[in-house]
Amino acid sequence: MVDIGRFRNIGISAHIDSGKTTLTERILFYTERIHAMHEVRGKDGVGATMDSMELERERGITIASAATHTTWREHHINIIDTPGHVDFTIEVERSLRVLDGAIMILCGVAGVQSQSITVDRQMRRNGVPRIAFVNKLDRVGADPARVADQLQEKLKLNARLVQLPIGLEADFRGVVDLVRMKGLYFDGVTGEKVREEEIPGELLLEAQERRESLLECLADFDEELMETVLAEEEPDLEQVRRALRAGVIELGFVPVFCGSAYKNKGVQPLLDGVVDYLPGPAEVVNHALDPNREEARVPVACDPAKPLLGYAFKLEDGPYGQLTYFRLYQGVLARGDTIWNARTGRKVRVGRLGRLHASRLEDIDRAQAGDIVALFGIDCASGDTFRAAGVELVLSSMHVPEPVVHLAVNPVDRKAAGSLSKALQRFSKEDPTFRVTQDRESGETVISGMGELQLEVYVERMKREYGAQVEVGAPRVAYRERLTREVAFDYTHRKQTGGAGQYGRIIGEMAPSEEGVFEFQEEVRGGNVPQEFIPSVEKGFRAMLAKGPFIGAPLDGLKVVLRDGNAHAVDSSDNAFQAAARGAFRQFYRAGRPEALEPLMNVSVEGPSEFQGEMVATLLQRRGILVGTTEDQGFIRVDAEVPLAEMFGYASALRSATQGKAEFTMEFRRYAPAPEEVEQELVEAFRREKEKR
8 A cells, every 4th residue: 555645646738749648758768667768650660658559659649548657756656648639638638537637748839739728728627736848948949938928828827937948959958947956967878867067157147037936926825935035035945845836736836847858858857846746636625426415516535444436537448358447536446346336336346456557457456545547347438436335426527528520431241330330339438529320311320529530540440450341421510400589389299090099289489599408398387288298298309309300400409388288088198299299399390490500610720920821811711710810939820710511621731731831720619500501501411311211
């Protein structure tokens, strides 16, 4: 059993290509978990430890978050390396849901980028303290002071440099530690030897000024340090560290470290920062919900002596069974224990327990509150709470965004159909943003996700991992439709086929829902619609939400008010009133003047300033609305709202227009009414589809 104060559960998050996996590789090397470092794109045929999937090594990107663990200064550190691409944002979301702290990496040249803003939003939503690491200081144009200023201006973080670079770009040699006021250099072939020197003379004045500013900022988090600063005395090292740690844990301060993971500089002091400033599990307040008290929030004490409470936050379904990533919030878990799934009420026995090191599972006998481990062979879903007998608490679920892109996949033969079924079952279980539906009319299998890249990766995995040869349709946008005005209905369902018939009459109104959800209000007076049939009416209307009669898209909310109706003593039934609701919807829906809604995406394009005109033009050609531009050190970021339907194939067009020097990120923003010509095309396409059937 390890002292809980010596646990650190951290995630590494950043914009695409900021160096997350490279940094993790260096951390594993310096903590002696691996004995040789390899690069992300696997040019040496090996690839980075945390990118264990073949597709990750080929593409040079992280697709699935990977967990590992290591030790530094007698502290046990669980690390989760997360993807940077917005299509895989659920991997970041579910990791931050269970982590106590995070390293936010920023490129020393590009600074705060579009996905940095998304990651910041996710960290705030989950209340995760973070330290920042400005990476790639060996690159031309790197400037950590500018990046620290951007953290304050763009993300509104109370961020200060706790290190200064010694040299920059090709001359980057080491860092000045502003807490200890020492120069640090990284010697040896792989930077494994940290050498301490006095601060270089040319940096001494700047270091003193920045340290004064840092101490003034930290004084807000420690009264003793404040008294020392006001008395103009030199604080001791422990005072400064205590204040810095308090500021980070309170989410009131973000220390900014410097380095270059690729050049093996600055990683060991960053590890010291993880140990010194990020919280242990007992220093973070987690909450569970009590179903017996209207889901009141109850603090969860990170105490091994209490009954078990844990959370399954990620699944991997492999050829030998399901691997479940599991965070223990309280209690102890040992091999052979029996635990209960709060969602299903079933008890399960823990057969195999281990810690993950990328794709490898290292067996252990027991784990305690505050640890992140893996369970093997347990059937559950992502987001399930596991608990000991007698515990009633449930851990809250994670935020899961709705998918916006659809793709039809059809097996080429019967053998492929079986393989496809297995693949879809596994992927939909592993990834909450990956949805599978069957089109009732066409019989096609439709997969849905967060973007083109995510679905492209899953199709490739179907072929490689399951041998499922499939034909893929063109990507389709997740349109919605909704009413634009209130419409009254009065509908009678009457059917006589010999014997007992069917009869149900309903009167009321349908209207657009302001909340974008289904609302049902019952205002029947006089008992004309018996109470037992009112849920039937609601069920009938709810059944129509999946596919509207205007463009065949799901409804973006509907408000139904049931005011009156009629029933028959013999012929009225649950089925009759469900049928009445469905008939009323079909007959009166078009009178509410429905409109088509299309998903708008937040698109951020970043590249050299010389290509600003070309970047803007590519967005305007796609019905984009410019939101703003930010120019910094020869680079520009253009932010726009663009309909998702116009973004297919955008990567190629952008590369062509900017000589491959610009990149973009995209995430769902909102639904908005589609232009008239687009709406007419959707109506016509739906009409042709119906005729074909």
